[in-house]
Amino acid sequence: MKTFKLKIVTPKGIYKETDIEMLNLRTTSGQIGILANHLPLASAIDISEMNYIQNGERYIFALSGGFVYVNEEETTIIANAIESPEEIDLRRAQEAKQRAEGRLKTSQSDIDILRAEIALKKALMRIQVKEGL
Amino acid sequence: MASHMQSIKRRIKSVESTKKITKAMQLVATSKLRKTRNQLDELKPYYSKVQETVAEILESNKGMIDNPYLKENENGKTVYIVITSSLGLCGGYNANVLKTMSNEVQDGDLVYMIGTKGASYLAHRHIEYCHDYLDLNNDMDFKDVVRLVNELTAMYRKQEIGKIKIIYTEFVNNLTFTPKVVTLLPVDTAEFENIEVTSKYTIFEPTPNDVLNHLIPMYLQSVIYGYLVESVTSENASRRTSMENATDNAEELIQDLLLKYNQARQTAITNEISEIVAGANAQ
Numbered sequence: 001m002k003t004f005k006l007k008i009v010t011p012k013g014i015y016k017e018t019d020i021e022m023l024n025l026r027t028t029s030g031q032i033g034i035l036a037n038h039l040p041l042a043s044a045i046d047i048s049e050m051n052y053i054q055n056g057e058r059y060i061f062a063l064s065g066g067f068v069y070v071n072e073e074e075t076t077i078i079a080n081a082i083e084s085p086e087e088i089d090l091r092r093a094q095e096a097k098q099r100a101e102g103r104l105k106t107s108q109s110d111i112d113i114l115r116a117e118i119a120l121k122k123a124l125m126r127i128q129v130k131e132g133l
Numbered sequence: 134m135a136s137h138m139q140s141i142k143r144r145i146k147s148v149e150s151t152k153k154i155t156k157a158m159q160l161v162a163t164s165k166l167r168k169t170r171n172q173l174d175e176l177k178p179y180y181s182k183v184q185e186t187v188a189e190i191l192e193s194n195k196g197m198i199d200n201p202y203l204k205e206n207e208n209g210k211t212v213y214i215v216i217t218s219s220l221g222l223c224g225g226y227n228a229n230v231l232k233t234m235s236n237e238v239q240d241g242d243l244v245y246m247i248g249t250k251g252a253s254y255l256a257h258r259h260i261e262y263c264h265d266y267l268d269l270n271n272d273m274d275f276k277d278v279v280r281l282v283n284e285l286t287a288m289y290r291k292q293e294i295g296k297i298k299i300i301y302t303e304f305v306n307n308l309t310f311t312p313k314v315v316t317l318l319p320v321d322t323a324e325f326e327n328i329e330v331t332s333k334y335t336i337f338e339p340t341p342n343d344v345l346n347h348l349i350p351m352y353l354q355s356v357i358y359g360y361l362v363e364s365v366t367s368e369n370a371s372r373r374t375s376m377e378n379a380t381d382n383a384e385e386l387i388q389d390l391l392l393k394y395n396q397a398r399q400t401a402i403t404n405e406i407s408e409i410v411a412g413a414n415a416q
Contacts, residue, residue, distance in 0.1 A: 007182075009178050009179040009182050010179060011176060011179050011275050011354075011355065011358055012175060012176075012179075013175035013176070013178065013179070014178050014179075027338050028338075028339070028343070028347070029338055029339040032338075039334065039335075039336055040334060040335040040336065041335065041336045041337075041338060042186070042190060042335050042336070042337050042338070042344050042348075043337070043338035043339075043344060044343070044344060044347035044348070066351070067183075067186070067347065067348055067351055069186050069189075071335070076182055076186070078179065078182060078183055078186070078351065080275070080279070080351075080354070
């Protein structure tokens with residue numbers, strides 16, 4: 001299968017730079033799959049699970065939102081945080097989930113609720129990626 | 134004579150203990166500088182990639198996007214994010230930033246102060262400022278930067294503020310750092326001119342406007358974080374240089390004082406001998 005270059009950058013530096021066959025991720029407007037020779041594309045990514053296929057094997061990651069940009073040379077994912085299942089701290093994610101749930105029940109202001117919702121979404125996604133292993 | 138020698142000796146001791154402090158500060162600053170420089174290097178790819186992407190999108194949609202982040206709100210006040218240090222003994226680092234700030238900031242503008250040195254400067258002059266992010270230069274937590282950006286962009290979209298600017302210290306090299314003022318919002322397309330557009334037919338999912346609404350806060354986060362790390366790097370470099378100079382000066386001073394002390398000692402001995410000889414001769 002034809003491969004293309006994927007580059008994942010985070011504030012902590014380049015997370016990964018590798019050649020892959022297929023990239024699956026969920027943008028704000030829905031799930032998309034990217035193969036080699038894709039048309040240039042720019043889109044925001046939801047807080048979601050992301051995976052790519054390399055040499056026939058699927059690698060899964062937890063992505064805390066970000067941005068994808070495809071052009072002729074390479075596909076770039078700009079993420080605030082990304083983790084492979086091995087890197088996820090399950091206990092921390094579960095604690096974050098409980099904290100967010102607690103906050104959702106007690107919070108009054110819209111901003112607090114919105115923040116708690118985002119935190120809950122991230123925690124749930126991490127748990128899902130970790131347990132899907 | 135003896136009291137003169139005593140006072141020189143006391144001064145040598147005090148200079149020596151000062152030298153110990155400056156020497157220790159120098160070593161600490163050197164190791165911190167190495168750490169923040171690495172961080173700065175790691176950040177570069179992220180930061181330049183985000184900027185590149187924003188530039189490409191803006192360039193390929195020139196004049197077609199009616200986005201709130203690209204327009205200046207004329208009635209609102211300007212928000213300044215000012216990065217200073219929390220520790221002293223770093224040469225002219227804070228003074229330079231604060232001088233730039235007092236030249237730039239007008240009455241009624243809002244200041245978001247990072248670093249306690251700048252905060253005490255403003256408090257002393259009874260100027261109001263936002264102190265929610267004072268410790269950002271110590272912990273350098275990306276989450277706090279995200280929080281700051283969310284707060285500012287919400288204010289910007291509600292048209293409460295007209296412009297967002299940042300005052301930081303550019304790190305040129307280990308010896309040169311210059312305070313700089315940069316406009317963050319509205320996004321200044323003129324800044325990106327050197328970046329060329331690789332593709333004119335990009336698909337924007339769902340629309341260019343939505344993509345920009347998402348990307349610009351990310352852009353701000355990365356830029357502010359980048360400037361923060363750069364300023365802290367400058368701070369450590371500045372501290373290292375000034376502490377190095379202080380240690381050298383202390384060394385020189387000790388040499389001078391030691392010479393004086395030995396001279397005084399010699400004079401005292403000579404005096405004593407000549408007194409004894411004179412006494413012996415008189416008998």
